[in-house]
Amino acid sequence: MRIEADYRIETAYALQDAAAAMAGEQSSGTFLPVPGETEELKARAAARVERTLDLGEVARALPGAGGKGVTRAARVTLSWPLGNMGASLPNLLATVAGNLFELKYFSGLRLLDLRLPVEFARRYGGPAFGVEGTRRLAGVQGRPMIGTIIKPSVGLSPDETAAMVDMLCAAGIDFIKDDELQADGPACPFEERARAVMAVVNRHADRTGKKVMYAFNLTGEVDEMERRHDLVESLGGTCVMVSLNSAGLTGFTALKRVARLPIHAHRNGWGALSRHPSLGFDYVAWSKLWRVAGADHLHVNGIRNKFCESDESSIASARSVLTPLWDAVPCVAMPVFSSGQSAAQAHDTWAALGSVDLIHAAGGGIMAHPDGPAGGVRSMQAAWEAAVAGIPLAVAAKEDRALAAALGLFA
């Protein structure tokens, strides 16, 4: 029962030596030979270099590396016995992504992917709601959930937030989230906001029979997150949101253990972990930690987003979180497409992903629609209906005024 991790490395050392140094440093070896590292100990605790694949010559990406001459990139797979750390996500992280980014052997080191023994799934359980549970609570089947984010991100009072929610519920939205900047600041306390918003959401649900899912950003200390979760549940809310990098793995797990609502997982700060292609994490690897831990919704950016991420990367992320990790415990999360989204991206998203199991969140794409938010929501639904039916965007726009107006503004 071993853990496997794939890396992309850059090194000026012999590839086998560099890979062996990674394996040694992250298991029983160290810079100098030590007396206790017997063959027997190595047999039970040493990491192994499973595979290496030379990817050819590259320029040095990161400063500080040693070695002379040509630097080469390679794909390296290491494995560890589960006995070293057990099925513990925080200790897994220290093993596969601990003190190795700084090793002098490497002018680049990035964790690409992880394969874990099912013990992790058995212990943590993965998402409690995922796609199916989210759809059930939101009352949306057979199409993407159309969502939006409260804007301005921060600065609205609880009543102003509720007024915006009122407008969005009237517009037929499926999903609304707090911005990650809005949690429990004194200018908009969580409890007041939750009470004001849920009064509006519940009123619309009584009217329509469908309850808009509102992801309340309860990011805070563990006891605060637990208390806020319980408040949201008591008010009839159906989702909570956590900033993953703020909470960290163990705070997230503490919340997850007592949570009875889907957890919308926000990845803000992800850029620091990923933006240099020779350093940090691929989302495929990083998101697996959170899927095992139980994130129900995971942000993946979107097609033609306003950030630096490529379309290919966003789609790879979404495909990944929709791909089961284990048959018994799939750990499938609902991908959240956002950033500069509107009806204009539905066709391309469908073509690339081939699934409607996603939350498609648009800010300006809904709020700035010429016919108002209802037009924005309608335009996105119309675009997805057309995309799935194989009707080209331009053709569909001729039949739908809201879609035509959206494309006039956003395409």
Added chain:
Amino acid sequence: MRIEADYRIETAYALQDAAAAMAGEQSSGTFLPVPGETEELKARAAARVERTLDLGEVARALPGAGGKGVTRAARVTLSWPLGNMGASLPNLLATVAGNLFELKYFSGLRLLDLRLPVEFARRYGGPAFGVEGTRRLAGVQGRPMIGTIIKPSVGLSPDETAAMVDMLCAAGIDFIKDDELQADGPACPFEERARAVMAVVNRHADRTGKKVMYAFNLTGEVDEMERRHDLVESLGGTCVMVSLNSAGLTGFTALKRVARLPIHAHRNGWGALSRHPSLGFDYVAWSKLWRVAGADHLHVNGIRNKFCESDESSIASARSVLTPLWDAVPCVAMPVFSSGQSAAQAHDTWAALGSVDLIHAAGGGIMAHPDGPAGGVRSMQAAWEAAVAGIPLAVAAKEDRALAAALGLFA
């Protein structure tokens, strides 16, 4: 009452526009103007660009950025009203280091420093032990604490670990830590290890009157960390260790609230956040979050370390964690020097830092000493005595056999 953050940015846009985009994106603005962003709302919630300093032309460091033509680096200071997020470390992190690393304006963005309102200190309290409390528990005054790490990092059984601790206690060590790879794996369960190690530590303390401080790596889920902390305390232990990036801020804080022992904070994984100079975090900024949260010991690498970090960077980190944040609540942590350390670095460390308030941890520098661990410990103490007394290393080595032997091997 505002929060200030300093960044180094790289942008091909007009510097003022790029800085305004950062401020907008991380407070009340967004990509498109939205109706609710009134002047009054901006006045209460908008981040401000406090200062910009053009640092001149640079090559583009990170892919994906927009803009054409010359890219310039700059130092930018932003500020936010405390009312946006309150004195909450996780929400502070989402504000100062959230979705901005990915903005298309930037081909580089790094958080350099933070200045926080004292409300953060009042809420979190900072280190409960710091330098003074650690010295008191370890019985070491007026000189650095000499420390080491159990090696092999992982693979030893509880009894084998205890046997090594026995040797190190006999050698006169002040401080021992688990490796970050060793927490509670099935091959070396935490409880068994703690019991076996503390039996040895207590036996030596009875003999010498001075209890060696052992930092038990209790990294795990929040309830596990709390339980392990209580076990260590009940066994007479005087320190626990946490991998910061594994626990995350909120899990760390949950432990800190109930902790009655110093917390040795391990930064493994730090390389992913810092190694590219145009991305991520300077340690000065990042370590402030953990100092406020209550880390008693913070790793800073060391002079001529085996990783990629420069001596200047290590010393700047150590100086920073020793510099009070507020008069009333200094949040001073004890810097931990490690990685390729031995008696050979004492003089240079003293010359650069001008303080003996540190843990100087050596693995091979102690274990591989020709006279054994006792010689290693003695050599480091002798080197520091000489350094502080102004006696050159070569002169001191003539007077001290252990020091001479160490320099023969390590210098």
